[in-house]
Amino acid sequence: PQPGRRRRDPSAAPQGPTPPTVATPAVPPAPAPQQRPVAPPTSRHAVQPPGRSATWRVTFDSGESFVVTGLGLVGRRPEPRGGEEVAHLVPLSSSDMSVSKTHAQFHLSADGALVVMDRGSTNGSFINRGGVARELSPGRAATLVDGDVVRFGDREMRVAREG
Numbered sequence: 463p464q465p466g467r468r469r470r471d472p473s474a475a476p477q478g479p480t481p482p483t484v485a486t487p488a489v490p491p492a493p494a495p496q497q498r499p500v501a502p503p504t505s506r507h508a509v510q511p512p513g514r515s516a517t518w519r520v521t522f523d524s525g526e527s528f529v530v531t532g533l534g535l536v537g538r539r540p541e542p543r544g545g546e547e548v549a550h551l552v553p554l555s556s557s558d559m560s561v562s563k564t565h566a567q568f569h570l571s572a573d574g575a576l577v578v579m580d581r582g583s584t585n586g587s588f589i590n591r592g593g594v595a596r597e598l599s600p601g602r603a604a605t606l607v608d609g610d611v612v613r614f615g616d617r618e619m620r621v622a623r624e625g
Contacts, residue, residue: 516574517624518606523617524554529624530570536614537565537583560585560615566598568606568619576621577603578612588613 520534521527532549535542538561542548554561562583571577580587580598587598590611598604606612608623 516570516576518570518576519622519624520568520576521620521622522552522554523619526552530568530576533567533569535564535567536617536619537561537563537581540564554614554617556615556617558616561617562615565614566612568612571603571605576606576623578606579603583614585615 518530519527520530528550530550533542533546534550534552535548536552536554538556538559539553540551541564554565562581562585564581565583566578566580566587568576568578578587578589578598579602580600582600586600588595589598589604589606590596590613591607591609595613596604606621608621610621612619612621
């Protein structure tokens with residue numbers, strides 16, 4: 463070998479001409495798709511320890527209150543769809559008829575979170591979290607956190623995580 467020149471290991475590099483080096487301009491990464499922000503967790507919304515199931519209580523403005531044990535339906539005269547196993551039927555009278563017959567549903571997800579879904583109601587359902595209201599998309603489940611208030615027409619349900 464000649465002084466000042468490095469020896470190349472022939473097994474490390476392919477034989478043949480080396481392609482020219484071309485500088486490419488730096489391209490910033492594409493932004494992540496926008497998702498609707500939901501209030502970030504705080505100490506009030508503690509993360510569930512693994513292996514421990516959450517207990518969720520719902521309290522309606524009618525005074526009815528219970529721990530959620532399965533699927534719940536809310537409306538003026540809520541009725542399950544064929545094959546649905548319902549644990550809670552919550553009829554809510556509506557002075558201005560803003561609550562649909564079967565307005566919405568709520569249930570525990572596989573990971574123990576409480577979720578709510580508007581079932582295509584006429585007047586919609588809204589989550590009020592920390593003073594900010596957000597309308598639910600019909601047929602799309604939304605995860606609830608301790609302290610949320612859900613509006614079904616002119617009625618409401620408060621959510622509390624216990625234990």
